[in-house]
Amino acid sequence: MSFSRFAAIMRKETRQAIRDPSTLMIAGLLPIMLIFLFGYAVSFDPRQFSVGVVVEQPTGETESFVASLRNTRYFEIETAPVRKDFETLMAAGELDAIIILPQDFSAIALRGEAAPIQILVDGGDPNTAGLVGSYIELLVINWLEQEWLDRGQPPLAPLVSIEPRVWFNAEISSRNYLVPGSVAIILTIIGALLTALVVAREWERGTMEALLATPVGPLELLLGKLVPYFVLGLGSFMLSVFVAVAFFGVPFRGSFLALSLAAALFMLCSLGQGLLISTLTRNQLVAAQVAVMLAFLPAFYFSNFVFELDSMPLALQLFSYAIPARFLVSTLQTQFLAGNVWSVLLPDLAALAIFAIVIFAVCALFTRTRLD
Amino acid sequence: MTALVTIEGLTKRFPKQAEPALRSVSTQIRSGHIVGLVGPDGSGKTTFLRLIAGLLRPDEGGIDVGGFDPVANAKEVRARIAYMPQRFGLYEDLSVEENLNLYADLRGLVGSARKATFERLLDFTGLAPFTGRLAGALSGGMKQKLGLACALVVTPELLLLDEPSVGVDPISRRELWRMVSRLTDEGITVVWATAYLDEAEKCETVLVLSEGDLIFDGRPTDLAARVAGRVFLIEGIEGDRRYVLNRARQHEAVMDGTIQASHVRLLLNENARALSLASIGAGDEARLKPVAPRFEDAFIDLIGGGFRAESPFAGGSQRSHDIAIAVEARGLTRMFGSFTAASEISFDVRRGEVFGLIGPNGAGKSTTFKMLSGLLKPTSGEARIAGVDLRTAASEARARLGYMAQKFSLYGDLSTMQNLRFFARVYGLTGARQRTMIARMIESFALTDKLDENSGQLPLGFKQRLSLACAVMHEPDVLFLDEPTSGVDPRTRREFWAHINAMVTNGVTVIVTTHFLDEAEYCDRAALIYRGQMIALGTPAELKAQAASSTMPNPTFEDAFIALVEKNEAETSP
Numbered sequence: 001m002s003f004s005r006f007a008a009i010m011r012k013e014t015r016q017a018i019r020d021p022s023t024l025m026i027a028g029l030l031p032i033m034l035i036f037l038f039g040y041a042v043s044f045d046p047r048q049f050s051v052g053v054v055v056e057q058p059t060g061e062t063e064s065f066v067a068s069l070r071n072t073r074y075f076e077i078e079t080a081p082v083r084k085d086f087e088t089l090m091a092a093g094e095l096d097a098i099i100i101l102p103q104d105f106s107a108i109a110l111r112g113e114a115a116p117i118q119i120l121v122d123g124g125d126p127n128t129a130g131l132v133g134s135y136i137e138l139l140v141i142n143w144l145e146q147e148w149l150d151r152g153q154p155p156l157a158p159l160v161s162i163e164p165r166v167w168f169n170a171e172i173s174s175r176n177y178l179v180p181g182s183v184a185i186i187l188t189i190i191g192a193l194l195t196a197l198v199v200a201r202e203w204e205r206g207t208m209e210a211l212l213a214t215p216v217g218p219l220e221l222l223l224g225k226l227v228p229y230f231v232l233g234l235g236s237f238m239l240s241v242f243v244a245v246a247f248f249g250v251p252f253r254g255s256f257l258a259l260s261l262a263a264a265l266f267m268l269c270s271l272g273q274g275l276l277i278s279t280l281t282r283n284q285l286v287a288a289q290v291a292v293m294l295a296f297l298p299a300f301y302f303s304n305f306v307f308e309l310d311s312m313p314l315a316l317q318l319f320s321y322a323i324p325a326r327f328l329v330s331t332l333q334t335q336f337l338a339g340n341v342w343s344v345l346l347p348d349l350a351a352l353a354i355f356a357i358v359i360f361a362v363c364a365l366f367t368r369t370r371l372d
Numbered sequence: 373m374t375a376l377v378t379i380e381g382l383t384k385r386f387p388k389q390a391e392p393a394l395r396s397v398s399t400q401i402r403s404g405h406i407v408g409l410v411g412p413d414g415s416g417k418t419t420f421l422r423l424i425a426g427l428l429r430p431d432e433g434g435i436d437v438g439g440f441d442p443v444a445n446a447k448e449v450r451a452r453i454a455y456m457p458q459r460f461g462l463y464e465d466l467s468v469e470e471n472l473n474l475y476a477d478l479r480g481l482v483g484s485a486r487k488a489t490f491e492r493l494l495d496f497t498g499l500a501p502f503t504g505r506l507a508g509a510l511s512g513g514m515k516q517k518l519g520l521a522c523a524l525v526v527t528p529e530l531l532l533l534d535e536p537s538v539g540v541d542p543i544s545r546r547e548l549w550r551m552v553s554r555l556t557d558e559g560i561t562v563v564w565a566t567a568y569l570d571e572a573e574k575c576e577t578v579l580v581l582s583e584g585d586l587i588f589d590g591r592p593t594d595l596a597a598r599v600a601g602r603v604f605l606i607e608g609i610e611g612d613r614r615y616v617l618n619r620a621r622q623h624e625a626v627m628d629g630t631i632q633a634s635h636v637r638l639l640l641n642e643n644a645r646a647l648s649l650a651s652i653g654a655g656d657e658a659r660l661k662p663v664a665p666r667f668e669d670a671f672i673d674l675i676g677g678g679f680r681a682e683s684p685f686a687g688g689s690q691r692s693h694d695i696a697i698a699v700e701a702r703g704l705t706r707m708f709g710s711f712t713a714a715s716e717i718s719f720d721v722r723r724g725e726v727f728g729l730i731g732p733n734g735a736g737k738s739t740t741f742k743m744l745s746g747l748l749k750p751t752s753g754e755a756r757i758a759g760v761d762l763r764t765a766a767s768e769a770r771a772r773l774g775y776m777a778q779k780f781s782l783y784g785d786l787s788t789m790q791n792l793r794f795f796a797r798v799y800g801l802t803g804a805r806q807r808t809m810i811a812r813m814i815e816s817f818a819l820t821d822k823l824d825e826n827s828g829q830l831p832l833g834f835k836q837r838l839s840l841a842c843a844v845m846h847e848p849d850v851l852f853l854d855e856p857t858s859g860v861d862p863r864t865r866r867e868f869w870a871h872i873n874a875m876v877t878n879g880v881t882v883i884v885t886t887h888f889l890d891e892a893e894y895c896d897r898a899a900l901i902y903r904g905q906m907i908a909l910g911t912p913a914e915l916k917a918q919a920a921s922s923t924m925p926n927p928t929f930e931d932a933f934i935a936l937v938e939k940n941e942a943e944t945s946p
Contacts, residue, residue: 008477012466019465210461210522213425213532214478215450369446371427 001219009216009224013198017228026193027232031186031240038182039175039248042306049096049132052086053079061106061147068143069099074135090122097121097132179250180336181305183240184328185296187263190236191270192277192295194229196287199278209371218367222360226271233267234260244336254335258345262331265352269324270295272359279366299325327351375400376530376561377424381433384419393419396433397586399579401530401563406556408575408592409565410671412861414832415581417565418458421532424563425455438529451479454528458535460519464508468499468518471507475522486525493521496551512734513544520551531555531562537571541732541902542889542930543937549574567859569667570890570930580674582861587674595670599639602627602673603665604647606636610655614873619652621680621870628669628678630866631873631894633912639669639678672862679867684816685844685874693849695758698723698881703753704743713739715904716753721850721883721897726876728895729885730933736904737885738778738854744883745775745852758849771799774848778855778885780835784828788819788838791827792845799846813841816871833864840871851875853884857891869894889929900936907940 017023053069055062070077078095080086089095100118119136121129202208211221237260244250273295274287281287301307302316303325309317320326327348334341382397394416401407409417422428424435426442426449435442442449455461462471472493476486494500497517502510507518516536523531533552537545549571552562564575572578573592580588580595588595609616617636621629625644630637636654640647649658672678699721706714714736721727729737742748744755746762746769755762757769782791792813796806814820817837822830827838836856844851853872857865872882872894884895892898893912900908900915908915912929919927919935927935 002480004480004482005478008474011477012463012470012474015470016463016465205464206457206459207461207463209422209427209457210455210519211478212427213450213453213455213457214475215447215480216478370429370443371422372429 001217005216006220006224009221010227013225014228017232022197023194023232026190027236028239030190030193031236032243034186034189035179035182035240035243035248038185039179039244042174042178048076049074049128049135050076050078050094051132051136052083052089052095052098053077054083054086054098054100055079055081056101057103057105059106062101064147065101065105065140065143068146069139072135072139090120093122093124095122096128097136099136175248176250176337177333178306179244179248180332181303181329183237183244183263183332184266184303184325185299185305186240187233187237187266187328188270188295188299188325189292191229191233191267192274192291193288194232195225195271195274196278196291197284198225198229199275200282200284200287203282204284212369212371216369218364218369221369222275222364222367225275226268229271230264230267233271234264237263237267250336252336253339255340258340259331259335262328262335262345262349262352265349265356266324266328268356269352269359272356272363276359276363276366279363298323302326303329305329324352324355327355374403376403376438377401378436379424379433380435382420382423382430382435383432384416384423384428385431392431392584394423394581395584397581398433399586399589401561402577403529403561404556404559405576406552406562406564406574408572408578409563409581410567410569410572410578410667411581412567413859414583415861416584417567417581418534420579420581421455421534421563421565424530425453425532426450427455452528453530453532454523454526455532456519456523456534456536458538460515460522460536462507462515462519462522465506467504467506468510469503471518471522472525476525479526481525489525493524497521511544512540512732513547516540516544516548517551520548524555527558528560531560533562533564535565535567537566537568538733541735542934545571546934568888569671569862570928573667580671582675588670592667595674596665596667599665599669599673601662602640602642602644603663603669604638604640604660605632605663606638606649606654606658607661608655608657608659609634609636610657611653612877614877616652616654616658618682618686618870618873618877620647621678622682623647623652626680628672628866630678630869633893633916637663639665639672668862672866675861675863678863679870681870683867683870683874684812685871685878687874693723693879693881695723695849695881697721697756698725698758698850699727699744699883700756701740701744701753702755704740704750704755705752706739706743706748707751712904714743714901717899717901717906718753719899719906719909721881723849723881724876724879725896726872726882726884726894728892728898729883729901730889730892730895730898730929731885731887731901733887735901737887737901739904740901741852741854741883741885745773746770747775771846772848773850773852774843774846775852776839776843776854776856778858780827780839782827782835782839782842785826787824788827788830788834789823791838791842792819795842796845801846809845809847813845817841833860836860836864836868840868844875848880850881850883853882855885855887857886857888889933892929900933902933902937902940905940908936 053066066077066079069075083098083100086095086098090098098120117140119133121133123129202211245252274291277290277294278287281290302309302320302323309320330344331348334344377400379397379399382394383392384394385392409420411417419428423430424437424442426446429443437449438452440448472490481489494503497520499514499517499521502514507515510518536548552564556562566572575592577590578588578592578595579586606616613631613634613636617629617631620626620636620638625641625647626638627641628639647660649660697720701717701719704714704717717740729740731737739748743750746766758772760769762769786794792810796810801809814823819838822834827835830838840856857868876882895912897909897911898915899906908918916927916929916932919932924931
């Protein structure tokens with residue numbers, strides 16, 4: 001390992017990176033595009049649901065019930081005396097649910113018997129179906145309590161009173177955990193794409209042969225190529241965090257230094273993965289495709305970013321431990337929303353460091369100074 | 373003199389290839405020599421150089437470079453050698469100076485030594501005024517010089533040059549040769565790989581490779597001596613010289629024959645008795661004139677003779693190709709941005725003529741060619757094929773022409789047969805005619821064994837044959853061949869020309885581009901293209917006559933080209 005040869009490769013890579021508009025696009029533009037995409041396009045927050053209420057026999061009670069539905073911001077309510085039209089609308093996907101208030105609704109409801117309301121939910125999207133169902137249920141209970149109170153009747157005394165408090169993400173805004181998590185996905189893509197092309201490019205342009213015929217060693221080559229993209233990648237990381245905090249208003253409660261350390265280790269994994277792909281494919285087009293497939297998809301699915309690992313089959317949960325992004329997502333989410341939680345941070349840092357070492361060992365193994 | 377490199381029984385195989393790339397090669401490379409490494413594409417030249425540089429591991433045999441093994445002692449060997457790969461190994465997005473700096477850093481050249489070396493190299497290569505220019509913006513010749521300079525930042529003991537002259541104009545090619553010759557005076561040993569057989573003649577020793585075998589190792593003069601007294605020109609031919617060549621090629625006394633301007637060049641068998649010119653229909657006035665052998669004659673002799681069979685295209689085609697003027701070019705000009713790739717090019721090509729567009733890579737041949745065949749719209753000027761204007765009736769014109777592209781442009785993932793069927797349908801051949809023509813192509817180009825192979829996997833010679841088959845299946849009136857023989861071995865090259873000659877005899881018109889300047893000899897007329905201009909037009913004999921002088925009474929075509937370029941530059945510059 002000679003420092004001057006390493007420095008020579010590094011200088012060359014830096015110049016090439018600066019002169020190649022696609023590198024700057026990947027490092028500068030792509031993170032912003034992606035974070036806006038994840039910040040705006042992906043959201044699990046409830047939207048307004050369209051609900052049809054069938055009122056078979058209008059009474060004061062049904063009126064007050066419908067009004068209570070209308071008073072929430074979650075529903076857009078239509079009423080009709082029969083359910084037939086609503087069924088067609090629900091089949092067409094224009095209604096999310098139908099609530100049927102039977103003729104004897106008032107009578108039974110005030111007797112305090114089980115609420116005789118039928119709720120039909122469009123199960124096409126189970127997520128929505130579950131949400132709508134449980135919202136309506138809650139609203140019915142609320143309404144009943146209110147009604148009883150108004151009439152001076154004792155409510156069905158609840159044994160336990162639940163008063164939820166939400167910690168860490170008080171607004172329960174899905175953006176607050178999606179945006180930090182997306183930083184991991186962004187760093188995965190950027191890291192892999194930045195380096196996936198750099199070795200393949202040398203093979204394709206025939207410069208690798210000339211380079212290898214000089215006394216340059218594999219480690220000098222590897223590190224010389226890594227450092228400039230590592231710096232660029234850290235720049236992308238800071239940019240992403242800045243946009244997350246300044247633009248999306250995601251709170252940041254942890255230590256920036258600790259997060260940067262995790263991001264730096266993760267960046268090494270990501271860049272190493274790209275270098276490895278590039279070294280093995282020796283073809284820019286193939287390398288770019290493989291990078292997107294191999295780096296992006298597992299990070300997306302198995303990092304706890306969107307898809308909850310706890311609800312996956314055990315085999316897939318175990319598989320997720322092989323995905324570095326998994327260990328960055330948890331650190332990102334706690335660092336942004338909770339603060340320095342050492343029991344999360346330390347294991348994550350350790351895991352990322354192991355990944356980085358392993359990936360680089362494999363990379364060094366495959367970096368030959370021969371053509372075969 | 374001592375041997376710098378000793379090679380014993382060297383064999384190298386690549387996975388997925390039946391034949392080894394090099395087969396038990398043994399030789400010695402002596403210090404201070406220029407060694408020519410000669411052979412067609414795929415003969416093993418690059419593999420040979422890479423093995424010496426330690427970039428590949430030999431399967432059998434050993435290499436010794438100044439006492440070191442290139443694989444086990446890679447560091448020591450790489451510190452002593454310099455290697456310029458094909459395409460020169462330059463970073464096109466770095467400037468001349470940055471490229472030099474990179475290689476100087478990698479080779480540990482620092483301080484005042486670096487400054488002095490750079491000064492010397494920049495002066496030597498004439499690149500001093502361009503140090504700030506990006507390597508990608510340099511001309512082919514300048515890239516070549518920069519590649520050489522980068523290889524020479526530390527004076528090596530051994531300089532390996534892989535086809536340094538490919539794609540470079542003949543003037544730069546000669547300059548490079550002079551520069552490299554000077555290096556040997558400093559004691560540097562040079563291995564110069566080339567597919568240009570004429571370059572080999574100038575080397576002190578040559579290694580000739582053919583399909584992985586080292587078939588000659590010695591002085592070029594010794595090689596030429598093999599065929600001394602066996603090379604002749606038939607001068608004063610009455611009638612069609614192509615007919616004479618065709619008869620001669622099949623004569624038992626003849627090993628090889630080519631067209632050379634208005635004559636036929638023959639290589640006779642070692643024990644050939646006198647050749648009766650009457651028996652090959654050369655006419656009463658014809659006579660055999662002994663000429664000095666060229667390296668290519670000897671090469672053909674080494675590989676056992678040229679293409680001797682009758683072309684299956686001989687003996688007429690079903691179509692009469694009844695057109696008067698096959699191609700008309702009128703002031704064809706094409707700009708790419710502010711760059712003029714072709715400027716005001718005008719000529720006519722008559723029916724049944726072989727017309728050459730000759731010039732180095734990047735001169736504008738292919739641009740002109742694409743405008744003529746309707747693939748590229750001229751910025752100004754017009755082109756007609758068989759009287760049909762390409763602008764107004766492109767598809768009608770295209771039905772009358774066949775086109776063989778420079779790069780292999782068939783479907784690599786389709787088999788030979790699938791490609792043939794596809795192109796037959798594209799050209800509107802159906803039913804019985806399609807079957808007949810496909811069968812004829814398979815027979816003509818000896819493709820029977822390769823029908824089910826994916827065309828991308830075929831050896832280069834077969835790829836070229838299949839490309840030609842797909843281009844001529846519909847019996848076009850005009851055949852456009854873009855560098856048809858680039859990289860193929862001399863025997864396949866002769867086979868191609870035998871087919872072309874046979875088709876021309878049937879009345880087909882052929883327009884061919886080539887950067888092998890000597891192939892101009894095969895043409896009836898040739899246009900010399902240089903930097904987008906047509907600098908001369910005429911028969912090969914006329915063109916050579918224009919360049920003849922008292923110092924050079926018998927110029928080769930390359931001499932003629934250089935002389936005409938210089939003349940043209942003298943006229944255009946004030």
